[in-house]
Amino acid sequence: MGRPEPDEWCEVTVDARMRKRRTDAQGLLVVVHPRRATSIEARFVLLSSEAVVLDRSVPLATDGA
Amino acid sequence: MSRWNTVRLGLSDYLLVPAHAVLPNDRASVERLVADALEDPTAREDLASWLGVEVTELEVPEVRARAVASMTSGSWRAIEVEPARESGRPILPTTDPTEPRKPDVPRTTERTWISVTVVDEDGRGFAGTSWTLTTADGDDRTVRLDDDSTWRADDLVLSGTCYLRVGHAVPEAGVLLAASTNVAEHPWIEAEPRASVPLRTGASHTVVVVHGRTTWAGPSRTSGAR
Numbered sequence: 001m002g003r004p005e006p007d008e009w010c011e012v013t014v015d016a017r018m019r020k021r022r023t024d025a026q027g028l029l030v031v032v033h034p035r036r037a038t039s040i041e042a043r044f045v046l047l048s049s050e051a052v053v054l055d056r057s058v059p060l061a062t063d064g065a
Numbered sequence: 066m067s068r069w070n071t072v073r074l075g076l077s078d079y080l081l082v083p084a085h086a087v088l089p090n091d092r093a094s095v096e097r098l099v100a101d102a103l104e105d106p107t108a109r110e111d112l113a114s115w116l117g118v119e120v121t122e123l124e125v126p127e128v129r130a131r132a133v134a135s136m137t138s139g140s141w142r143a144i145e146v147e148p149a150r151e152s153g154r155p156i157l158p159t160t161d162p163t164e165p166r167k168p169d170v171p172r173t174t175e176r177t178w179i180s181v182t183v184v185d186e187d188g189r190g191f192a193g194t195s196w197t198l199t200t201a202d203g204d205d206r207t208v209r210l211d212d213d214s215t216w217r218a219d220d221l222v223l224s225g226t227c228y229l230r231v232g233h234a235v236p237e238a239g240v241l242l243a244a245s246t247n248v249a250e251h252p253w254i255e256a257e258p259r260a261s262v263p264l265r266t267g268a269s270h271t272v273v274v275v276h277g278r279t280t281w282a283g284p285s286r287t288s289g290a291r
Contacts, residue, residue: 008283015249020119023283032255034248035186035277042281051281058277 009045020045028054036061088143095136098143099129117199117228117261127226134223135203177224180217180269183210185256186276188243190214194236201225201266214242221266229254229272230261238274246273 008023014033023029029051033040035058042051088094102108103123112132113120122128135141181198183191196208196216202223208216221227235256253273254262264270 005283010281010283020121027283029281029283031279031281032257032260032275033277033279034253034273034275036248037277040279044283051283053279054282055280056277057279 010051011043011045013039013041013043015039038062086145088145090136090139090142092133092137095133095143098136099132103129114259117230117259131199131201131203135199138202138204140202140204176219177221177266178217178219179221179227179264179266180215181208181229181264182213182215182269182271183229183274184214184242184246184271185238185274186246186248187238188241188245189238190240190242191236191274192239194239195232196236197230197232198264199228199230199261201227214239224266226263226265228261228263229270231256231258233258235274246271248273248275 006023006025006027008027010021010023010029012019012021012029012031014031014037019031021029021031029042031040031042038061040060044051088098099112102112109120109123113123116123116128116132118128136143179198183194183196185191190213191210192212192214194210196210198206198208198216198218200206200221200223202221204222206218208229210216231254235258251271251273252262252264253275254260256274256276262272264272
């Protein structure tokens with residue numbers, strides 16, 4: 001796996017709400033969301049591979065279920 | 066190199082510019098300015114940031130109409146402060162900007178309203194803090210929350226979608242107003258500068274400020290097929 005791409009469009013769906021965000025200069029994507037979110041998905045629009053979660057400040061409501 | 070100087074006055078952010086640097090705000094000129102901005106990637110981002118929307122949302126006619134309305138109403142004025150950029154097509158002043166505006170949208174005496182209460186996920190309010198509400202006609206209102214962390218306006222001139230915006234600094238939450246707040250039942254806004262949330266007029270909204278944070282590493286182009 002090479003260096004993550006900067007400025008890459010990503011569709012972030014938090015529960016049922018989708019928003020579009022772009023990766024920063026380091027290829028990282030930081031999304032602020034409800035602490036009690038049930039599900040969070042990140043799908044890159046132009047790339048087929050999945051994004052990798054590096055850090056999450058709180059566990060999701062469904063974690064450990 | 067600038068065609069003319071802009072002069073910063075005093076310690077505040079006042080700029081002194083020549084009158085002919087103020088672009089005309091008749092509808093045709095403003096629509097041309099917005100259309101030009103949509104063709105320039107950098108200008109698109111600036112336009113989206115100003116409106117508090119994603120770049121992709123600029124394709125929505127209502128969003129573009131909001132940009133036009135805010136400038137034709139005089140709430141915002143465009144000022145040319147630098148010469149033509151390589152990728153841009155600046156609109157030069159063609160009329161005297163000091164002439165009284167000829168309103169192209171008849172004013173109505175009817176008013177609509179909106180009420181906003183801002184809390185965090187723990188139910189704490191933001192009493193005394195200031196936010197910004199961009200109204201449906203593009204006007205920016207300062208939202209100063211009262212002791213109940215609520216603000217209401219009854220004099221909005223246009224029904225539609227308003228945008229509550231954080232601004233440049235996220236206020237600190239204050240006293241507890243409720244045991245907790247169910248995010249699923251309310252619109253929420255990210256606790257980060259320049260975040261915004263759409264709100265309809267004619268309704269009371271409880272907006273929840275959220276603080277959860279997830280960081281992803283994006284895929285590399287070498288690891289995925291396009």
